Amino acid sequence: MDAVRVCWLEEGLVSETEARVSALDRGFLYGDGLFETLRTYGGRPFLLAEHWARLRTSAEFLGIEVPAVEPETLVTRLVEANRLPNAAVRITLTRGPLPKGPRPGTPATPTLFAQARPLPSDLDQRTAQGIDACRLPWPLRARGLPLQGHKTLAYLPSVVALGAVPEGAEPLLETTEGHVSEGATSNVFWVRVGRLFTPHTDAGCLPGVARRLVLSLAEELGVSAEPGLYPTADLAAADEAFVTSSVVEALPLVRLDGEPIGAGAPGPVTRRLHAAYREAVRRATGSP
Amino acid sequence: MDAVRVCWLEEGLVSETEARVSALDRGFLYGDGLFETLRTYGGRPFLLAEHWARLRTSAEFLGIEVPAVEPETLVTRLVEANRLPNAAVRITLTRGPLPKGPRPGTPATPTLFAQARPLPSDLDQRTAQGIDACRLPWPLRARGLPLQGHKTLAYLPSVVALGAVPEGAEPLLETTEGHVSEGATSNVFWVRVGRLFTPHTDAGCLPGVARRLVLSLAEELGVSAEPGLYPTADLAAADEAFVTSSVVEALPLVRLDGEPIGAGAPGPVTRRLHAAYREAVRRATGSP
Numbered sequence: 179m180d181a182v183r184v185c186w187l188e189e190g191l192v193s194e195t196e197a198r199v200s201a202l203d204r205g206f207l208y209g210d211g212l213f214e215t216l217r218t219y220g221g222r223p224f225l226l227a228e229h230w231a232r233l234r235t236s237a238e239f240l241g242i243e244v245p246a247v248e249p250e251t252l253v254t255r256l257v258e259a260n261r262l263p264n265a266a267v268r269i270t271l272t273r274g275p276l277p278k279g280p281r282p283g284t285p286a287t288p289t290l291f292a293q294a295r296p297l298p299s300d301l302d303q304r305t306a307q308g309i310d311a312c313r314l315p316w317p318l319r320a321r322g323l324p325l326q327g328h329k330t331l332a333y334l335p336s337v338v339a340l341g342a343v344p345e346g347a348e349p350l351l352e353t354t355e356g357h358v359s360e361g362a363t364s365n366v367f368w369v370r371v372g373r374l375f376t377p378h379t380d381a382g383c384l385p386g387v388a389r390r391l392v393l394s395l396a397e398e399l400g401v402s403a404e405p406g407l408y409p410t411a412d413l414a415a416a417d418e419a420f421v422t423s424s425v426v427e428a429l430p431l432v433r434l435d436g437e438p439i440g441a442g443a444p445g446p447v448t449r450r451l452h453a454a455y456r457e458a459v460r461r462a463t464g465s466p
Numbered sequence: 467m468d469a470v471r472v473c474w475l476e477e478g479l480v481s482e483t484e485a486r487v488s489a490l491d492r493g494f495l496y497g498d499g500l501f502e503t504l505r506t507y508g509g510r511p512f513l514l515a516e517h518w519a520r521l522r523t524s525a526e527f528l529g530i531e532v533p534a535v536e537p538e539t540l541v542t543r544l545v546e547a548n549r550l551p552n553a554a555v556r557i558t559l560t561r562g563p564l565p566k567g568p569r570p571g572t573p574a575t576p577t578l579f580a581q582a583r584p585l586p587s588d589l590d591q592r593t594a595q596g597i598d599a600c601r602l603p604w605p606l607r608a609r610g611l612p613l614q615g616h617k618t619l620a621y622l623p624s625v626v627a628l629g630a631v632p633e634g635a636e637p638l639l640e641t642t643e644g645h646v647s648e649g650a651t652s653n654v655f656w657v658r659v660g661r662l663f664t665p666h667t668d669a670g671c672l673p674g675v676a677r678r679l680v681l682s683l684a685e686e687l688g689v690s691a692e693p694g695l696y697p698t699a700d701l702a703a704a705d706e707a708f709v710t711s712s713v714v715e716a717l718p719l720v721r722l723d724g725e726p727i728g729a730g731a732p733g734p735v736t737r738r739l740h741a742a743y744r745e746a747v748r749r750a751t752g753s754p
Contacts, residue, residue: 183565187489194565198486199494201475201579206487207558208621209497240622241629270495277471277482279583280621280651281628291489295567320608322642325623332620333496333568334528335613340569341529354610363568 184259186252186292191259194293203289205272208280209332211289212236213270216253216387216424217297220465221263223253225424228387233271236328241282242273245290256294265294266425272331301426304346305452308432308444311350311361311419312343313410318351319359319382321407326382336362348421348431350410357381358410364423365389366431368416368439369447375412378405388422388455395454401447410434418445420452427459428452472547474540474580479547482581491577493560496568497620499577500524501558504541504675504712505585508753509551511541513712516675521559524616529570530561533578544582553582554713560619589714592634593740596720596732599638599649599707600631601698606639607647607670609695614670624650636709636719638698645669646698652709652717653677656701656727657735663700666693676710676743683742689735698722706733708740715747716740 183194204210214229230249237244249269257265270293274286298304318335319326339349339362348361360366360383367376367389374396377383396403413419417440419431428451430444459465471482492498502517518537525532537557545553558581562574586592606623607614627637627650636649648654648671655664655677662684665671684691701707705728707719716739718732747753 185489194490197489199489201473201485201487202482202581203494204625206491206494206560207501207556207619208625209619210622210625213495240626268495272494280625281633282625283629283633293490316612317610318613320611320642322605323608324604325606325626330622331495331497332622334498334618334620337492337496337498337568337570338528338613341571345569345571354608 183294184256186256186290188290191255197291199289199291200275202275202277203272204274204276204286205270205289205331209330210282211242211270211272211331212240212329213268213331214329215266215268218253218257218263218265218267219459219463221254221257222463222465223250223267224459224463225387225391226250226253228390229424232329232385232387233269236330237271239328240273242271243288244271245288247290252292256292260294262294262296264297266297268293270331297425305426305429308430310344310347310433310436311431312347313435314339314342314349314352317354319353321353321355321357321380321382323382327379327385329384352410353382356409357407358413359383361421364421364426364429366413366419366421367392368413368419369445370416372401372447374401374403374447375408376403376405378407381407386422388424388427391455391458392422392428392451395451395458399450399454414439416440418448420448427455471582472544474544474578476578479543485579487577487579488563490563490565491560492562492564492574493558493577493619497618498570499530499558499560499619500528500617501556501619502617503554503556506541506545506551506553506555507747507751509542509545510751510753511538511555512747512751513675513679514538514541517712520617520673520675521557524618525559527616528561530559531576532559533576535578540580544580548582550582550584552585554585556581556583558619585713593714593717596718598632598635598721598724599719600635601723602627602630602637602640605642607641609641609643609645609668609670611670615667615673617672640698641670644697645695646701647671649709652711652714654701654707654709655680656704656707657733658704660689660735662689662691662735663696664691664693666695669695674710676712676715679743679746680710680716680739683739683746687738687742702727704728706736708736715743
């Protein structure tokens, strides 16, 4: 049994079981909103400024007003109230309720909703052993659709992808042209002969906050990183591979559709990058 | 001032101002749901069986259970309670609330929500005079993405499209390859030298219920219809054009980006098809 959790709705904390939004909320009716998921370490959020900046940029593109809340206060109070110093925090912002059709013209009062969740209990084990990646029977991304670059509530492709693979595996979203784009809830990287590869945002992936950190850490470590348009076969032929997100940090992929990637175990470049990621966490949060 | 409206939520009628859903509803958090919009004439729904069948097919694809409600009862009670015999009715079905992440595996209790709205007060005038179509600065559809064939809550492309054009104009969604796909809330047709053209569903358009009716009416009238992949330039060079939806029926397009389509006025094939549509409505509903 989970304890009753507390979430942030509009301007303060409420019990999750009581957190209700108008059925006219455009987030509910049209997927008209955005979200960010980030992690706290010892009660302190990591890369919150970067997540909030991405939210603001996308909100400006969509014409959604960002409430004048102090995001650090929101996140800190949320994880304290839930006694979850090490949490995954999701912040949702929608255009809010409007009585009329899909046109976004009329100003609405945006809805802000945030939740804290414990980290997956098996995350350390998964990070140590690596996980499976799976292809899907259909493409869920395409080149050249600018909306794909925003983390919107129109998240159904990832839902469908996760429903199509065994629990615990990360589905790989491909473009209609057969390029690997991203994981359902992550960005994808792989290593071949010491070089690091990852899909370019042109392949329809999200410009992940953890992805950007890993790219900059790779640069500091002298690992040349090459964003591009790559067929999924390149990932299958890699020496090692991993996915990144603010929740999983850098999580090794050790099999693709049941076949080993490289040696079928977490690789040395993945380990070095994850260690550097953890060091960046320590510098920023003092934890763990 | 609008009167207080009544909507259907879960198993019965409630005031819209009191209609609230859990903030954990997957429709709100992930766009994980579907909707249908249809019209009633003199209190009787038109093509409800077709809309409900599309909803069921998509719900099966997504693994969402369809509640055992009688859709005709729902719609009839809803428009009666609102004293809106001639209404646009939207039925929304989501996977329902779940406490955990985006994976759809755990069974949830689906959320059913339906609203009735008056028809746009200027619809007759717009139908008589025709409306403007507008291109957009970005593509919002792509070939070969099967999720585009379902009417899901991930409706943000249409929201963004409507926000980018003057009120009253219908934005044209194009594929990344420059094919015309559909309107933001409609399917698109045009006529050239007596032949009828419309985007194939491969162009990423929704298989509209009104679209299918118009295609079958065209066949009855001996107008040859050719679904295909067409550049938007073909529409610009047409003799006449129109959009279809269950709300607007067949609504003439008379300008594209300010330039007249054909004579810049509703065309004769559009008129014949709209008259046939109205005749189908009369046969089915006895109205108007």
